[in-house]
Amino acid sequence: HGFRGETRELLQMEERVKADIWYMEHWTMLLDIYIIYKTVANVIVGEKNAY
Numbered sequence: 001h002g003f004r005g006e007t008r009e010l011l012q013m014e015e016r017v018k019a020d021i022w023y024m025e026h027w028t029m030l031l032d033i034y035i036i037y038k039t040v041a042n043v044i045v046g047e048k049n050a051y
Helices: 008-027 029-045
Strands: none
Touching: none
């Protein structure tokens, strides 16, 4: 989703903060495993929006 790296607009920063708050409120070990899986998949396949 491109939630890391620099932001060009204030709205992008606001969306990042919302995503961070959602993550903290919904954290589970399974969620972290899913994030790791998606990260590895993006490294292997590549993603043009990756920072």
